[in-house]
Amino acid sequence: MKLISLQYAFYAFLATMAILSAAYVAFSRKTVYAVLALVVTMLSLAGIFLLIQSPFAALIQVFVYAGAILVLFLYVIMLLNPRQTDVTIRSMVEHRGPMLVVAGVLTASFFFLTAKWLITVYGADEFQFKEFSLIEVASRLLSDYLLPFELTSILLLMAIIGAVLIAKRN
Amino acid sequence: MNEFLIYSLITIAKIGVVFGLVIGSVPVVVLAERKLLGWMQVRPGPNRVGPWGLLQTLVDAAKVFFKENIIPDGVEPLTYRLAPILVITPVLISASVIPFGPPVTIAGREITLAIADFDLSLLFFFAVATLSVYGIVLAGWSSNNKWSLMGGLRSSAQMFSYEITLSLSIVGILLTSGTFRLTAIAAQQAGGFWHWNMFLQPLGFVLFLLAAIAEVNRTPFDLPEAESELTGGFHTEYSGMRFVMFYMSEYSSVFVMSSVIATLFLGGYNPPFPYTFGTSWFDGAIGLFWLLAKIGALVFFFIWLRGTLPRLRYDELMMLGWKILLPLAFLNLIVTAILVALNWPGWVLGLTGVAALIVTDLVVSQILWRRRRAAG
Numbered sequence: 001m002k003l004i005s006l007q008y009a010f011y012a013f014l015a016t017m018a019i020l021s022a023a024y025v026a027f028s029r030k031t032v033y034a035v036l037a038l039v040v041t042m043l044s045l046a047g048i049f050l051l052i053q054s055p056f057a058a059l060i061q062v063f064v065y066a067g068a069i070l071v072l073f074l075y076v077i078m079l080l081n082p083r084q085t086d087v088t089i090r091s092m093v094e095h096r097g098p099m100l101v102v103a104g105v106l107t108a109s110f111f112f113l114t115a116k117w118l119i120t121v122y123g124a125d126e127f128q129f130k131e132f133s134l135i136e137v138a139s140r141l142l143s144d145y146l147l148p149f150e151l152t153s154i155l156l157l158m159a160i161i162g163a164v165l166i167a168k169r170n
Numbered sequence: 171m172n173e174f175l176i177y178s179l180i181t182i183a184k185i186g187v188v189f190g191l192v193i194g195s196v197p198v199v200v201l202a203e204r205k206l207l208g209w210m211q212v213r214p215g216p217n218r219v220g221p222w223g224l225l226q227t228l229v230d231a232a233k234v235f236f237k238e239n240i241i242p243d244g245v246e247p248l249t250y251r252l253a254p255i256l257v258i259t260p261v262l263i264s265a266s267v268i269p270f271g272p273p274v275t276i277a278g279r280e281i282t283l284a285i286a287d288f289d290l291s292l293l294f295f296f297a298v299a300t301l302s303v304y305g306i307v308l309a310g311w312s313s314n315n316k317w318s319l320m321g322g323l324r325s326s327a328q329m330f331s332y333e334i335t336l337s338l339s340i341v342g343i344l345l346t347s348g349t350f351r352l353t354a355i356a357a358q359q360a361g362g363f364w365h366w367n368m369f370l371q372p373l374g375f376v377l378f379l380l381a382a383i384a385e386v387n388r389t390p391f392d393l394p395e396a397e398s399e400l401t402g403g404f405h406t407e408y409s410g411m412r413f414v415m416f417y418m419s420e421y422s423s424v425f426v427m428s429s430v431i432a433t434l435f436l437g438g439y440n441p442p443f444p445y446t447f448g449t450s451w452f453d454g455a456i457g458l459f460w461l462l463a464k465i466g467a468l469v470f471f472f473i474w475l476r477g478t479l480p481r482l483r484y485d486e487l488m489m490l491g492w493k494i495l496l497p498l499a500f501l502n503l504i505v506t507a508i509l510v511a512l513n514w515p516g517w518v519l520g521l522t523g524v525a526a527l528i529v530t531d532l533v534v535s536q537i538l539w540r541r542r543r544a545a546g
Contacts, residue, residue, distance in 0.1 A: 032311060036304075055290055056293075059297045060293075068333060071304070071329060072326075074304075079323065134289065134350060
């Protein structure tokens with residue numbers, strides 16, 4: 001088997017997992033299971049990042065999202081008395097038609113975009129593994145992408161200030 | 171045989187050895203803990219089974235293997251069964267990046283004594299190791315027991331509070347060594363104990379040690395399973411094999427965390443005196459011996475803490491994590507970055523770290539003393 005087709009097989013598996021688990025997050029009645037499904041989504045996305053040869057983004061995805069942010073989600077859900085947060089999603093069932101259309105469009109665009117990306121990384125049929133360089137990631141982040149990087153930090157600072165304000169008011 | 175097959179066979183062999191080492195360390199560490207705690211509390215510890223009580227953990231293991239696996243009424247069946255697996259798997263996977271010795275040459279083939287050796291292996295360790303919190307939280311939630319739930323809640327809050335300090339305190343090492351690769355970080359500390367990162371990053375070492383103890387839920391940070399408050403904490407409702415998996419994951423994570431501390435700060439497999447490793451299997455064994463000796467010392471330190479310190483209160487835990495350790499980790503990062511950018515020698519870094527430690531100690535003890543006096 002050619003390596004490139006192995007890449008596509010992995011990709012198809014990971015993309016399907018990501019979409020199925022994301023759908024489960026939206027439709028599950030138990031909030032804790034929804035968070036667990038979101039963990040699966042994050043891990044699948046990390047796998048796709050690995051496939052398009054950005055291991056740093058993949059590991060940060062696992063470390064930050066699965067390792068920290070979703071633990072926080074789980075904490076908040078449990079703090080709000082877990083057996084009562086299970087929701088009955090009547091409104092979602094009522095609007096099943098439009099929801100399915102939206103979900104279908106999103107799924108198709110996700111597949112299309114990531115597959116296109118995969119092709120640009122690997123070329124049409126040739127498999128090559130690029131040498132990873134952390135220095136390149138860092139220098140790109142602080143030169144080409146400096147503006148988004150700094151804007152993100154301002155956004156985070158605003159969030160911190162807001163959190164402190166809310167805490168002070170109480 | 172082609173190259174791919176040989177590579178796979180070597181990797182499978184390495185996985186077997188490391189798995190055996192990590193799992194095999196559990197009965198040893200458990201027995202050491204019971205014996206040492208016994209001596210620290212002026213009692214003999216286990217001394218009935220076998221000479222000197224040495225077979226006690228084996229007998230315990232045999233007993234617990236044959237115990238009934240009870241699933242209580244009212245638990246969430248799927249996550250209740252899944253939780254012990256989710257706790258122990260990340261621990262075992264994260265052991266795969268630890269270099270157990272220098273690279274050796276066997277039959278003309280260079281073999282790295284780590285299962286996986288790649289750039290970013292340190293990041294991989296942290297990314298995987300943090301995932302074990304899900305098992306603990308799920309165990310607490312699915313047990314349908316208030317104490318278990320409290321244990322799971324405490325565990326998640328504690329994990330993500332101390333994770334930030336844990337990961338920030340190693341950025342100093344990343345700055346001085348310039349790599350995420352654990353084998354390279356270990357190799358850089360060769361040539362005597364004064365080359366160890368512990369002396370280059372004293373503040374980072376202390377912060378990492380404290381955060382690591384919190385991360386593996388050991389005393390004085392063992393709030394998720396505080397016996398006197400929560401019966402057994404998150405694993406109260408577990409019995410038999412499922413309980414053993416929690417138990418094994420706790421002690422194997424102590425082993426794995428100790429080996430990472432040893433690799434990052436205590437020179438890894440390098441002996442404390444200058445020694446140039448050759449590539450024979452014997453040099454690999456020497457490296458393994460020194461790494462195991464350092465792990466043993468760290469495990470002893472963990473047990474010693476358990477025998478000495480009382481458990482922190484929950485608000486004290488949060489205060490220590492967010493108001494003391496985290497700002498110190500930021501300070502360490504900024505000062506290290508400036509000194510590395512200015513290209514100053516290593517001993518300046520070390521002295522700055524020691525000074526910061528002393529100042530922190532004085533300031534914190536002053537504050538605590540004033541507060542206690544104000545409270546009367």
